[in-house]
Amino acid sequence: MARKITYRQAISEALAQEMARDPTVIVMGEDNAGGMGSPGEKDAWGGVLGVTKGLYHKFPGRVLDTPISESAFIGAAIGAAACGMRPVAELMFVDFLGVCFDQIYNQAAKFKYMFGGKAKTPVVIRTMIGAGFRAAAQHSQCLYNIFAHVPGLKVVVPSTPYDAKGLLIQSIRDNDPVIFCEHKLLYPLEGDVPEESYIVPFGEAGIVREGDDVTVVALGRMVHLAVQAADALRKKGTHCEIIDPRTISPLDEDTILESVEKTGRLVVVDESNPRCSMASDIAGIVAQKAFRALKSPIEQVTAPHTPVPFSDVLEDMYIPSPAKIEAAVDRACEYR
Amino acid sequence: MGAIHKVTVPKWGLSMREGKVSGWLKQVGAPVTQGEELVEIESDKIVGSVDATAGGVLRRQLGKELDVVPVGGLLGVIADADVPEAEIDTAIADFLANFSIEAAAAGETGPQPEKVAVGGGRLRYLVRGEGDDAVILIHGFGGDLKVWLFNHEALAGQRRVYAIDLPGHGESTKDVGAGTLDDLASAVAGFMNAVGLDSAHLVGHSLGGAVALKLAVLQSRRVRSLALVASAGLGPEIDAGYIEGFVTAANRNALKPHAVRLFADTSLVTRQMIDDLLKFKRLEGVDACLRALSGQMLADGRQATNLRDELARLGQPVLVVWGGEDQIIPVSHAAGLPSSVQVAVISGKGHMVMMEAASEVNRRLNEFWLGLEQ
Numbered sequence: 001m002a003r004k005i006t007y008r009q010a011i012s013e014a015l016a017q018e019m020a021r022d023p024t025v026i027v028m029g030e031d032n033a034g035g036m037g038s039p040g041e042k043d044a045w046g047g048v049l050g051v052t053k054g055l056y057h058k059f060p061g062r063v064l065d066t067p068i069s070e071s072a073f074i075g076a077a078i079g080a081a082a083c084g085m086r087p088v089a090e091l092m093f094v095d096f097l098g099v100c101f102d103q104i105y106n107q108a109a110k111f112k113y114m115f116g117g118k119a120k121t122p123v124v125i126r127t128m129i130g131a132g133f134r135a136a137a138q139h140s141q142c143l144y145n146i147f148a149h150v151p152g153l154k155v156v157v158p159s160t161p162y163d164a165k166g167l168l169i170q171s172i173r174d175n176d177p178v179i180f181c182e183h184k185l186l187y188p189l190e191g192d193v194p195e196e197s198y199i200v201p202f203g204e205a206g207i208v209r210e211g212d213d214v215t216v217v218a219l220g221r222m223v224h225l226a227v228q229a230a231d232a233l234r235k236k237g238t239h240c241e242i243i244d245p246r247t248i249s250p251l252d253e254d255t256i257l258e259s260v261e262k263t264g265r266l267v268v269v270d271e272s273n274p275r276c277s278m279a280s281d282i283a284g285i286v287a288q289k290a291f292r293a294l295k296s297p298i299e300q301v302t303a304p305h306t307p308v309p310f311s312d313v314l315e316d317m318y319i320p321s322p323a324k325i326e327a328a329v330d331r332a333c334e335y336r
Numbered sequence: 337m338g339a340i341h342k343v344t345v346p347k348w349g350l351s352m353r354e355g356k357v358s359g360w361l362k363q364v365g366a367p368v369t370q371g372e373e374l375v376e377i378e379s380d381k382i383v384g385s386v387d388a389t390a391g392g393v394l395r396r397q398l399g400k401e402l403d404v405v406p407v408g409g410l411l412g413v414i415a416d417a418d419v420p421e422a423e424i425d426t427a428i429a430d431f432l433a434n435f436s437i438e439a440a441a442a443g444e445t446g447p448q449p450e451k452v453a454v455g456g457g458r459l460r461y462l463v464r465g466e467g468d469d470a471v472i473l474i475h476g477f478g479g480d481l482k483v484w485l486f487n488h489e490a491l492a493g494q495r496r497v498y499a500i501d502l503p504g505h506g507e508s509t510k511d512v513g514a515g516t517l518d519d520l521a522s523a524v525a526g527f528m529n530a531v532g533l534d535s536a537h538l539v540g541h542s543l544g545g546a547v548a549l550k551l552a553v554l555q556s557r558r559v560r561s562l563a564l565v566a567s568a569g570l571g572p573e574i575d576a577g578y579i580e581g582f583v584t585a586a587n588r589n590a591l592k593p594h595a596v597r598l599f600a601d602t603s604l605v606t607r608q609m610i611d612d613l614l615k616f617k618r619l620e621g622v623d624a625c626l627r628a629l630s631g632q633m634l635a636d637g638r639q640a641t642n643l644r645d646e647l648a649r650l651g652q653p654v655l656v657v658w659g660g661e662d663q664i665i666p667v668s669h670a671a672g673l674p675s676s677v678q679v680a681v682i683s684g685k686g687h688m689v690m691m692e693a694a695s696e697v698n699r700r701l702n703e704f705w706l707g708l709e710q
Contacts, residue, residue: 166618192351196510197620204587210607234404 003195008187010161011051011126014168015088017197019059022086025172027052028064028077029090029126048092049128049187074100074125078108078177081123086172094127094143094181108177109152120175124168129157130183130221130271131308131319140308140315142220142272147179148249149276154178154202155249159223161191163246166200174202183221203250207259211239214329215259217282218269219245222320226269229325238333248278256282257290264295265332269320274302296335299328338416340427341390343374345399347407347446348485352379354406357399361385366394368414373695375399375411381608384486386411387695393417395424409435449481449507454526457509460501461527465492469560469705470533473499474524476542476568477629478582478613480506483541486694491539491701498536500527502544504629510621515628517569517641521550528558537705539563541690542665543633545570549643552650561708563655563701566662566687568633569643571669576637578664583626588614600661600686648674655704657697659685678704 005013019025032047033056046053056063066073070091077089091097097104104125111119131140147155154176158164164182171178208223209230218226223244230240241259245251260266266286270279279300286298301320309315345355355377362374373385374394388394396413399405410431413424449462462481471491475483481499491497501508503523504515513519524547528536535558540548545567552559568574578597585591588610595610596602616622634640647654658670660683670679680700685692 162615194507194615194619198615198618200618201587207607207611 004190005193007161007189010165010193014165018172025086026062027088033063033065071100075103081121086122088124091127093139094129105150121177122175124171124178126180128184129181132185136310137307144181145277156247157181157220161193170199202247205252205255206244208242211241213239214265215263216240216267217243222269225322228322260290261293267299267328269301296332301328338419341414343412345405345409357403362394452530460507463498465497467495469495470536471497472536474540474544476544490698504625512625515632517550520547535560537561541565543568561653565657572638574639575664579630597663598687659689662687
């Protein structure tokens with residue numbers, strides 16, 4: 001049995017192993033090295049939640065503190081990538097990506113295409129997603145859907161320490177820009193992670209649990225809530241097959257479709273807002289390509305179409321819960 | 337009063353928490369002998385059978401088909417025919433009153449694998465049992481010490497049994513050098529030095545069999561006996577397509593058609609088993625190791641090394657075990673061996689015969705070693 005480490009340690013280990021392997025890999029972001037106005041020698045914070053802590057002294061000159069100017073340092077990372085580096089930029093909260101959108105969707109995403117395949121942009125933007133952190137509407141969103149919409153970007157949403165390490169290594173080695181979305185509530189989660197370096201390929205969904213009755217597609221933190229719901233449902237005799245796409249662009253349609261062909265029922269769980277989302281996208285794909293297999297309407301369990309509330313009570317109601325997933329599965333199973 | 341023996345859910349590997357009853361092989365009232373297969377249990381990784389803990393009559397089946405029972409939970413009761421029903425009911429009530437899932441899960445974590453420096457790298461191993469007699473279990477190409485999941489404990493009753501990860505496999509260092517049989521055999525010898533074993537009984541499966549045989553040829557005095565299970569190195573034929581397919585498969589759908597060839601009963605190949613194989617194949621360095629090893633193993637689609645003639649020259653006792661339906665290395669390699677070699681062909685089982693027919697393979701091995709003492 002492999003050793004157990006946290007999601008946070010898995011990400012840090014992926015960074016350290018890739019920095020050791022490839023001298024063009026650099027890390028940059030707010031408070032990645034010193035933080036709080038230090039000259040950068042203290043390694044005090046290691047990013048807002050400490051993911052990059054310890055790298056500064058291990059890789060001198062390759063962990064860069066940046067000013068609080070997202071458009072400047074994301075642009076710098078993208079430029080460095082176009083010029084031969086493999087930067088991993090940490091943009092704290094996905095909510096702040098809005099201020100550097102031109103760099104991301106009009107520049108990084110387009111270089112390869114507009115320069116006839118001669119340019120590559122191997123940049124990784126690591127960013128935190130998700131509600132449940134009592135951090136209000138501007139620090140709690142699950143905005144990965146916006147990036148999945150843009151061709152040229154790859155979008156990764158790991159749910160486990162094993163996947164986080166393997167997907168981050170793949171992200172760093174990939175020649176296209178990658179938006180790497182880390183759910184803040186998953187950082188303390190422990191799991192088996194090999195000490196060696198390894199990759200998890202893009203576009204390969206994980207089958208978290210096999211079952212014959214209902215296909216449950218869930219992303220990121222929602223995978224764990226789906227497992228809780230499936231445990232409760234199993235006691236009632238309903239067996240869920242839980243699929244974690246792991247990357248939403250590219251999306252492993254085949255694994256989802258094969259599962260729905262078997263079960264005939266689909267529940268999609270997505271923490272983000274419901275309009276133009278992964279939930280509606282996957283529902284649309286299945287409705288079109290596996291229509292004849294469906295025995296029941298497709299169920300979607302998502303946040304409502306509102307900002308994330310600051311009130312604890314309302315925030316808890318906002319996030320999809322195991323009980324809501326269970327109820328959606330039950331509704332799907334009413335159709336025989 | 338006759339003894340009442342309980343049959344409980346075993347723990348196959350650290351992560352196992354519960355097992356699903358996939359089917360009873362003996363019905364209530366049936367006479368059973370110790371070691372006989374009673375019931376098939378499915379973990380999230382694998383399907384295996386649970387054996388009778390004692391001889392007698394199967395008096396109760398507590399886990400019904402498709403029931404999910406925690407590790408350590410009660411599956412059935414064996415007792416002599418004359419034990420009154422009331423005594424059995426009392427024993428069951430006592431068991432259930434004292435059983436706690438948490439304690440069972442915590443108390444049964446069992447021995448943990450360790451690592452030891454050998455050559456320039458580290459080898460992982462798991463040791464079970466006590467005794468002066470040492471046994472080393474050597475897995476095959478692409479396997480690891482977990483292939484002995486159903487054997488390790490059953491073989492460790494009288495002996496100290498080590499299961500190792502060969503170089504390039506499991507959690508051992510992913511470096512096999514040139515990947516020759518000599519390299520692998522000297523890694524096993526290095527392991528014996530590192531854990532202080534002067535000599536040992538070797539059990540090798542597939543490529544591991546050829547490694548054991550090679551070590552017996554190179555350092556005869558260190559090998560007390562050889563048990564070769566569906567072994568490589570005993571003839572030229574092999575399903576080279578399996579080896580090449582295993583090496584090149586990059587995803588579940590590519591790997592599965594190859595993995596099912598390992599078993600006669602293909603339902604034993606679970607999605608979790610395929611995922612675990614892929615996770616292994618994706619570790620840095622594994623691909624190069626597998627390519628080096630397969631390059632040494634194969635020549636023009638046949639086995640490159642044939643040690644069959646060496647068997648007759650060996651002084652050690654040899655047991656050869658094969659599954660009658662082996663699709664990787666043909667069972668015909670078990671025929672025509674020197675008369676000193678004991679041969680056990682188990683019909684209806686595939687290449688992973690020690691998993692598919694664990695009880696019988698365990699019995700054969702234990703009898704083989706017992707015979708050596710007499």
